[in-house]
Amino acid sequence: MKRGKRYQEAAKLRDKTNLYDAPEAVAIVKKAASAKFDETIEAHFKMGLDGRHADQQIRGAVVLPNGTGKKVRVLVFAKGDKAEEAVAAGAEFVGAEELIPKIQNEGWFEFDKVVATPNMMSVVGRLGRVLGPKGLMPNPKAGTVTMDVAKAVQDLKAGKIEYRLDKTNIIHVPIGKASFTEEQLNENFQTLIDAIIKAKPAAAKGQYIRSATLTSTMGPGVKLNPARF
Template sequence: MKRGKKYAEAAKLVDRNTQYDPQNALELVTKAAVAKFDETVEAHVRLGVDGRHADQQVRGAVVLPHGTGKTVRVLVFAKGAKADEAAAAGADFVGAEDLIPKIQNEGWLEFDVVVATPDMMGVVGRLGRVLGPKGLMPNPKAGTVTMDVAKAIADIKAGKIEYRLDKTNIIHVPIGKVSFGQEKLMDNFHAIMSAIIKAKPSAAKGTYLRSVVVASTMGPGIKVNPMKLEA
């Protein structure tokens, strides 16, 4: 893959063979971000588990202390008083069966997180083929299937993110924007890593944190020393 001059210059700041302390890695991320827009910083965490086994799944949610820097659009499936509660709490969209054809047939996906009350999961389940592959299906572990829709919306708007393994046993999560600076990024990074470490399945054997890499949208990947995180 051909890279531009800016990327080449940024890559010179990073030693690909070095595993950096978290603080140094995040300082390098901000220095190596040279795009004209405010790049998102992501963490990519490879775990020593086999996600094909139910007892080795790693999934959950955490509220980042400083949010993600992104405005999150929340869709809530609820009826009656719970629909009113969701609207009052700041949900961007609220609906029930009426949203099925809009999403299924019209391809409407102008939302980032889906919350549902438990009684609506039968309805939401009909959208599994659309929402599932995009990681948008509500899930009790992530706190997005709940009767307390107001709290769910407040947490999401405050910077709650969901983490889960992909098919290659890697978790990809945003930890903020380059403009946050090293300290805020460090707070967010610590919050997500603590959550992932606490979520270690009892069935996991051997090294849990195989590799940890941080990178901005257009910047080079920077390796973090996993030994500095497991303590």
Template sequence: MKKGKRYVEATKLVDRSNLYDVEEAVALVKKAASAKFDETIEAHIRLGVDGRHADQQVRGAVVLPHGTGKTVRVLVFAKGDKVAEAEAAGADYVGGEELIPRIQNEGWLDFDVVVATPDMMGVVGRLGRILGPKGLMPNPKAGTVTMDVTKAVNDIKAGKIEYRLDKTNIIHVPVGKASFTEEQLADNFHTLMGAIIKAKPAAAKGQYLRSVVISSTMGPGIKINTVKLA
């Protein structure tokens, strides 16, 4: 695959064999983000666990102090007085059973996060085949199955992100935008890593943080020295 001129220029800034401190890596990732749009800065964290075993799963959520720089659209499944509560909290869409055909038959997916009260999970469960593969299924571990819809919506709007292992035991999450200051990106990154280190399963053996890389949407990966994170 031929790499673009911008990408080639950006790679010249990065020493692929080097492990950078967080502050250095953040400065570099900003410098390498030269696209005409505000690139997303992502962290890619490879863990020394085997996600196929339930006792080695790593999944949770954390509120990034400076948000992700993205406007998040929240759908809440609720009924009774929880409907008004969700609307008052600033949810973009609120509903119940009537939303099922819209999602199932019309392919409506104009939302980024789904929250549900526990009494609505029977209804939401019918959407498992659609929401599951897209990572949109509400989950108690991520705080998206809850009676406290106000807190759930507020946290998401404030920059709460969910992290979970993919099939190759890597977590991919946004930590901000290229337009953020270095301090904001470093703050967000440290907050994320703190949560992931805290979530280390008791069954995990050996080195937990195998590799940590940050990159912008169009830029090269920058390896971070994990010794100083643990």
């Protein structure tokens, strides 16, 4: 695959054979993010797990101390007092059964996260086929199925991100924007890595984090030294 001139110049900033400590990697990735828009900085972890086994699955959520730099639009499935709480907390969209056809038939997806009270999950379950593949299905482990809808909405808007093992046993997570300071990105990365280490399944064997890479939307990947975690 032929890379553009900007990418090739950015790639010269890092040594492909080297494994960097997180602060060094953050500095390189930030410098390499030279696109005309504010690139997202992402972390990718190849895990020593087999997600086909339930006892080796990993899924959770963590609030990044400096947020993600992205405005998050939240949809809440709730009724009565809980619906009012969601509106007061800043949720952009709040509703119940009436939202089903809008999402299912009209393909309405003008939201980034979905929260639901437990009693609404029978309704939300009907949207599993459309929300699931987009990673939008509310989940208790991610704190998005809860009676405390106000806290859920506030956390999501403050920078709460979800991490989970994909089919190739990799975790992909945004940790901020190129416009963030190195200190902000380092704090976010450290918070994320602490959460992932804490979530290590008892059934995990061998090296837990096999490899880790930091990258920006358009920039080259910078490999981290997993032995440092």
